[in-house]
Amino acid sequence: MAGEGVKLLGYWASPFALRVRSALKLKGIEYEYQEEDLGNKSPLLLQGNPVYKKVPVLLHKGKSISESLVILEYIDEVWKHNPLLPEDPYERARSRFWAKFVDEKCVPALVGVITKVGEELEKSAREAREHLKTLESGLDGKRCFGGTKIGFADVAIAWIAYWVRMEQEAFKIQLIDQQNMPLLAAWIDYVLEDPVMKEFMPPYDKLVKHTRDLREKLTAVVSN
Amino acid sequence: MAKEDVLLLDFWVSPFCSRVKIALAEKGVAYQQRGEDIFGGKSELLLKSNPIYQKVPVLLHDGKPMCESTNIVHYIDETWPSPPLLPASAYDRARARFWADFIDKKLFDAGGNIWKTKGEDQAAAKKELIQILKYLEGGLGDKDYFGGDSFGFVDIIAIPLTTWFFAYEKFGNFNVEEECPKFAAWTKRCLGRESVAKTLPDPQQVLEFVSMMRKMHGIE
Secondary structure, eight states: OOOEEEEEOOTTTHHHHHHHHHHHHTTOOOOOEEEOOTTTTHHHHHOOTTTOOOOEEEEETTEEEEEEEHHHHHHHHHHHHOOOOOOSSHHHHHHHHHHHHIIIIIHHHHHHHHHHHHHHHHHHHHHHHHHHHHHHHHTTTSTTTTBOOOOOOHHHTTTTHHHHHHOOOOOOOOOOOOOTTTHHHHHHHHHHHHHHHHHTTTOOHHHHHHHHHHHHHHHHHHHO | OOOGGGEEOOOOOOOHHHHHHHHHHHOOOOEEEEBBBBTTTTTTHHHHHHHTTTSOOOOEEEEEEEEEEEHHHHHHHSSSSSSOSSSHHHHHHHHHHHHHHHHHHHHHHHHHHHHHHHHHHHHHHHHHHHHHHHHHHHHHTSSSBTTBSSSSSSHHHHHGGGGGGGHHHHHHHOOOOOOOOHHHHHHHHHHHHHHHHHHHHOOOHHHHHHHHHHHHHTTO
């Protein structure tokens, strides 16, 4: 499907950019992808997102849209086929709620696992486990957040499947397991098998190394 | 619509509850309201309806609970489409959602940092709040409201937070109108609207509430 000049500014390791790439793929929208060097951001990025100066930024018909969840809603409204959000307003509210919950609760805890040491790290891991358990309740016994097929909340949350596995391996901690969170573990398997969802997940080993390097850098700063 | 179908769990000083009340008023939706005793003991209905955050506002429509005020305002707009709160075009709607998200991430916490701190920390918090308001002035541009000619989504998300500004000004020793006259003008314009004027608490009462909170936090 012709994208009428759609361009995405992203970063390979950004889960937020991943969301947008998955959404564009689900809708079959053609677009130009520009990989940003976060240490040397392009003028297009700085102009496109002057408030936060962050990826992802979607450029369409000469306009820029930032904040990944805002971009997902935009994509869903402009390209109405294969809808991401359900039709019913209450279900839409639920989808938006879970997408936001992940950003507000899971992200800080998962970031804490990367950036903290010792007791603080234990605390972050505990919080991450708690929030993941809460997230499981959002599935409401279904296969995915969208019900029978992948929807808005799944696209918003899918990266967690990948990142949690990665952090468990990289830092040898337990965040999720079959016994404690069987439904969420099943969802993770489902999502990681989905051809669209997994297409843009960053190369696993590269991400593990990137995260370990980031941790070394940040925890060295802390202890100095 | 029967009044019993829509129930709001409320706390009088919460700007987040005010958002929901203003949105319902704009849509002409009749509803029941139940005040929660936030400090004394939250109701079972609140704890059951919002087990994750245990906060107000909670909107129950035909018994189905919703929380998170921006989410609720979105729901209200989609359930009762007239008059629309979000603009018509997808791009303008994206801008509205962006500003609503920005306000949610930044404004209330920045204000909180002003009344909760002193000295250098407070000075930094003041600077941050003013920067946030300047960004919002940029979003407003030359328009009367964030959405253009009509009062809408972003205005509803933002205006209740301004009832706390009097308290920030008193404790932070500054004046929003002097620093951000365009924002102050927009505030006055919104306060002239019936749904807003009837809903928002008196800033003097908000100041008294914040004073009490300061004492509770041991800040003098």
